[in-house]
C-alpha cells in the first residue's frame with residue numbers, strides 16, 4: 001500500500017496545479033505566522049456537531065491557555081510511568097510471542113490511552129476509534145474526493161457523539177476536563193463547540209504521536225549504528241528526539257487558505273487559493289540545516305518545524321516528546337535484537353506520514 005513514501009511526489013498529488021506550495025524554511029516559518037492564511041477545515045460547518053466551526057476559526061482558542069497549562073512539561077511528566085508500563089507490556093509480548101506489530105501493539109494504543117487518561121475517559125477502544133481517525137485524516141487530506149470528505153464528516157460526527165457519551169458516563173472528570181468545562185462556561189462557549197474541540201484533541205493527540213512512534217522505530221531499526229550511539233550516549237536522547245522530529249516527523253504539510261492576495265515565498269497567493277506549507281521540505285532546507293539529509297543526533301540548534309510554529313504551535317508538544325522519549329528509552333536496549341520484517345506499509349495520506357503496520361520479530 002505504498003502511496004506517498006518518504007520522497008513525496010508533490011507534483012503528482014491530485015489537484016496540485018491549483019495549490020501554491022511553500023517549501024523553503026524561512027518562507028514556511030513566516031507563513032505559519034501569517035494571519036491572512038487561515039486553516040483549511042474541509043470537514044466542518046455542515047453538521048450539527050461542527051456548524052459553529054467555520055473556515056476562519058483559527059485556533060483552539062479560548063481553550064488554548066487551559067491546554068498549555070495542563071499539557072505543560074511538568075504536568076505531562078507524571079504520565080511517564082504509564083508510558084513505560086505500556087511499552088514494557090508490548091516488549092514482553094514481543095519477546096514471548098517472537099513477533100508483533102509495533103503499530104497495533106504500541107504506537108496506536110499508547111497515545112490513545114494517554115489521551116483517554118487526560119480527558120478522563122474510562123476506556124478508549126482503539127479497534128473502534130482507529131478507523132474513525134483514519135477516515136477523518138482521509139477527509140482532511142490533500143486532494144480528498146467528495147466521498148472521502150463526506151465519510152470524514154460522518155466519522156467526525158461519530159467521534160464527537162462517542163466522546164460526548166463517554167464523557168457523560170466516565171466515573172470522575174479529569175483535571176483537564178474540569179478546567180475545560182469551567183473555561184467553556186466562563187467564556188460562554190456552546191457545548192457543541194467544546195465537544196468538537198475535545199474530539200479533535202483526542203484525534204490530534206493520538207494520531208500524530210502514533211505516526212511519530214512508528215516512524216522512529218522503523219527508522220532506528222534500519223539504522224542500528226544510531227541505536228548503538230544512543231546506547232553509548234544516553235544523554236543524546238533529547239536532541240535525538242528533535243532530530244527524529246526533523247527527519248521523521250509525521251506531518252508532511254499543512255493546508256491553509258488565503259483570505260486576500262498576498263506575497264508568499266516569492267510567489268503570490270490569490271484570495272481564496274489553497275496553500276500547502278511543506279514542513280517536510282522546510283525541515284530539509286539546506287539554507288537552514290547543514291547537511292540536511294544527515295541524521296545528526298546532537299544537532300544544535302535544531303529549529304525544525306515538525307510541531308508547527310507561531311500562531312498554531314503544537315499545544316501537545318511536551319506530551320509528544322515525553323511519549324516518544326520514554327518509548328525510545330525503554331526499547332533502546334532491545335532494538336539490537338529486533339528486526340522489522342516489513343517493507344513499510346505506508347498510510348495513503350498525503351499530508352501525514354505514518355505506517356499502517358510495522359511487523360517486528362524478536363531475535364534475543
Ligand code: HEM
Pocket residue numbers: 039058059060061064067071201204205206208209212249250251254305306307308309311312313314315316317319320
Ligand atoms: C509527534 C506528535 C505531534 C506532532 C508532529 C504534532 C504536530 C502539530 C503541528 C504541525 C501543529 C500545527 C498545525 C497547524 O498549524 O495547522 C499542531 C497543532 C496542534 N497540536 Fe500537535 N502534534 C503532535 C502531538 C500532539 C499531541 C500529543 C497533542 C495533544 C495532546 C496535540 C495537540 C495539538 C493542538 C491542540 C494543536 C492546535 C494548536 C493551535 O491551533 O493553537 N499535538 N501539532
